[in-house]
Amino acid sequence: MDKNDGAASLVRSDALLACPWCGEQPDIHKHFRDPLWQLLHRCRIMGPLHIDWTDKPETLVTRWNHRHANKSIGYRYYEIV
Numbered sequence: 001m002d003k004n005d006g007a008a009s010l011v012r013s014d015a016l017l018a019c020p021w022c023g024e025q026p027d028i029h030k031h032f033r034d035p036l037w038q039l040l041h042r043c044r045i046m047g048p049l050h051i052d053w054t055d056k057p058e059t060l061v062t063r064w065n066h067r068h069a070n071k072s073i074g075y076r077y078y079e080i081v
Contacts, residue, residue, distance in 0.1 A: 017065045021045035028060050039064055 016026055019041060026041035026049070037057040041049045051060050 015061055017067070019043050019045075019049075020067060026064060028057050 016028075018025055022044040024041070024044070026039050028037055028039050030037055031053065036053040036055055037060060038053050039049075039051040039060040043049050051063050054060060
């Protein structure tokens with residue numbers, strides 16, 4: 001078993017949209033023991049962002065790539081839902 005297996009990203013960076021605030025790519029990581037996945041991103045503008053553990057990494061991609069413009073504060077600001 002590869003010692004880096006648990007920390008390896010599952011999803012290629014081109015499957016995920018860039019962060020709407022800093023423009024960098026998030027990562028999806030596998031739990032070191034359980035068959036669970038989590039999206040993590042250290043945004044230089046908003047700080048640490050994550051989408052909680054799931055057994056389907058495709059769900060993380062869908063949630064991250066879905067951008068909802070918050071009309072109450074302007075279209076330049078987005079919410080990851």
